[in-house]
Amino acid sequence: MSDMRLIVAGAGGRMGRALTRVISETKGAVLTGALEAPGSELLGKDAGVLAGLPANGVMLSADLWSLSANADGILDFTVPKATIANVAIAAQRGLVHVIGTTGLSGSDDAVIRSVTSRAIVVKSGNMSLGVNLLAALVKRVAQSLDESFDIEILDVHHRAKIDAPSGTALMLGEAAASGRGIPLDQHAARGRDGITGARKTGDIGFASLRGGSVTGDHSVIFAGPMERIELTHRAEDRTMFAQGAIKAALWARDKKPGMYSMTDVLGLSDF
Template sequence: MRLVVVGAAGRMGRMLVKAVHEAPGCVLAAAVERPGSAMLGQDAGLLAGLPANKVTVTDDAASAFAAADAVLDFTTPDSTVAFAALAAQAGIAHIVGTTGLEPRHLAALEAAASRTAIIRSGNMSLGVNLLAALVRKVSATLGTDWDIEIVEMHHRMKVDAPSGTAVLLGEAAAQGRAVDLAEKRVAVRDGHTGAREPGTIGFATLRGGTVVGDHKVVFASMGERLELSHIAEDRSLFAQGAVKAALWSKGRAPGLYSMADVLGLDAL
């Protein structure tokens, strides 16, 4: 399967290039960076710490997409929207691991998904998506007298908060209760906040050091507490999940899919 990596010179981009290199049945068709990048013209393999692969970094995404089967995208929200339009035009699958997406970005992805398959997830790992399925099940089982809090910690350089994974877990909790996360979400507490409003889903964000990603969902009731957690120790698992999603996308009808679809977790 011919895969394109966008943002190929970044930290996740290089891991994606390596994951494609290591995955049976996959080949790196192109590596794309933004116009003006100092990495244009460099060998994508060498940038990823691999032997030279003769795939030079380019800023011509349209041409790269035209000769590929799918694109792996862990860039920025605005870039992802632009790549979604190009992927839909080329008729190739778009694997989106970009976080920090706002409603306008999600609407653009939904529009593009009417023309091609898009697999989007705030986290591509098996563990996190299994955790989300469990959170959805527990949330549906427990009553609203159980408070739900989501705590996440990432490295000091992360620019969006709460993390895409935390939002993914919040969405799972909301789905379990058949409510809209946007209406129940409490992302910030500061000062005299008053008592906790029943039925809300709270988020707490921690940043520091080199933490890859820690997430915990707390269900708290009167006299007891249930905690479900996931610890990511290596970013390569996100890249490997994205490649798995790309392979799954082959031959899929246009539509917006999730990693739960890829991993067959909807039955949980």
């Protein structure tokens, strides 16, 4: 099979540059397009140079329709508005759409799901192997422990991150809720301040810290009456997210239309 031709959305950002670097190192993948927001000062720049590589002749463009004419997939770690704009074009062109964008709303998710009858979408709040294994463990532990163990989720990220809780924290919350057999949206405690009263039994709490250059740390705490279990993942370099995203794209290339997750890519569905 020929190399998979990939477009990197948000190619001028930190994640976009990491994706460009990893594509250059991955057998079976090739960069064919670099997408940036209209009006960006980086439009027209060489994607390879921006990523710290030799020039590769792929210039940053704001025109996804043109870029997608000769592509097989798009790696999308941008912002919700941009991702939703990309969804329709990716579906119309028949691209594999790997979505790592966080902060998507329920209505955004509905838009994405609306195209999966004809498009292949792999969507995850985190593309790393370790985090997805962590989510599987969180679900299993939540299944095993009753409500006498309170669940709290902590995420720590760099000062420039714009959404909270992180997409990964919410993914871990969904795993915990699934293990407990409850809907997360009815049990999430997000943002405690002032006189809140005692903790409500069955809640899944979230706390977010932002500062410095932290790539991403996540902990899930099961706090019981006389003991505490803590499951933690620390990201040391965003390259791991890029590696996972490209693995997802290559995996999805021959799949049927539908909505997939990293759980599917990594074979953890029945863990």
